[in-house]
Amino acid sequence: MKDFISFMERAWWRYVNEGVITEGVKEEVRESWELCKFYGVDPFGGVGEILDEDNMKIRLRQNEDLISVAHPIMENVYKQVTGSGFLFVLVDRDGYLIDRIGDDSIMGETRKLNFVEGALWTEEAVGTNAIALALRLNKPIQLVGAEHYCITHHIATCSAAPIHDENGNIIGCLDMTGLKEDAHPHNLGIVLAGACSIEKQLALIKSHKLIDATFDSIHEGMLIMDHNFVVQRVNEIALKILNISKKEIIGMHIQSILEDVDIIEDILSQTEPYYDVECVFYGRNQKIPCRINAVPIVANRKIIGTVITFREEKYVRNVVNKLAGFKASYTFEDIMHNRKIILQSFQLKLLKKKT
DSSP: OHHHHHHHHHHHHHHHHHOOOOTTSOHHHHHHHHHHHHHTOOTTOOOOOBOOHHHHHHHHHHTHHHHHHHHHHHHHHHHHHTTSSOEEEEEETTSBEEEEEEOHHHHHHHHTTTOSTTBBOSHHHHOSOHHHHHHHHTSOEEEEGGGSSSGGGTTEEEEEEEEEOTTSOEEEEEEEEEEGGGOOHHHHHHHHHHHHHHHHHHHHHHHHHHHHHHHHHOSSEEEEEETTSBEEEEOHHHHHHHTOOHHHHTTOBGGGTBSOHHHHHHHHTSSOOEEEEEEEEEOSSSEEEEEEEEEEEEETTEEEEEEEEEEEHHHHHHHHHHHHTOOOOOOHHHHHHHHHHHHHHHHHHHHHHHO
16 A cells, blocks of 8 residues: 555656656546646645535535434444544535544544535545545545645545435435545445445335325325234324324234224234224224224235224215215104105095095
8 A cells, every 4th residue: 555655646746747647547536637627726725615604504404314314324334443543424415514423533634624514525626535536426436645636635545435315316425534544445345335324224214204105195094013913003094083192002902992803813814805894993982883904914924914994984874875976864853744744645545535
């Protein structure tokens, strides 16, 4: 590594003084150096500009989902290298630093360069760096020492990997920075693993949100139980029908609220679902006749739980009446009026017979 560091220092000085790229410089670095020169970046600069407080708040709010997922992962990864002189940095899609964790020694050194939350770390802003290359090229990359365009960054080694959403769009970048003497190929592997973990967690959370939205959009009560008949999830409609709180019902055994538990036990003994079954739920001091659908959850040919959807019996009757085009509704006055008409008709028939 010492030989490579020395080689890059000579190659950098040659490019800065003569504009000539030495053979052996990485293609990505060569292109970036030329891009920085085109942008007019000062090779003896490299101090970042920081967003003002108001714009920083906006950017943090825009990236709050990414930060909330990435920060715990960054903490877990950092625990593996604590004391080794590295820091981990989270960057948004535009190249702004939005979070960082690391050893005090390297945090202090990088603070001199404004390598802090709110700083813009693109090639145009601070020259060639791993964060900018990872975002622009959409691939993991590691830079050491004088591969950076600005001389103030030559003390460092940086490894960065882009972070993508479920559609493959870049939403940020994870970076690991330390002193160049501590550069090692496995640093890039650590960062890549961290970025992949963030992507998977973000996808999982979105999947859960979609499931939750679907769950609560169903116009029937829904309960999900594990294989022990214990309620694990419930939607808002079910809470309303049963007149019970979510806190009360989660963890409750189904026999506490369903009269016909034998039906559920039958379901769990086979993989066939039950549809349109009459059951009675227990609400607060009342019985609630319902019609239920009960479907077993099967994984690896083993029943691991049951999904129950249900509607109140009175709701089912209302739907049937609407579909049939009538509503069976009789009052006492209706019955007495009809009785009077029947009696008058009967009396009329008797008079006709007598005459």
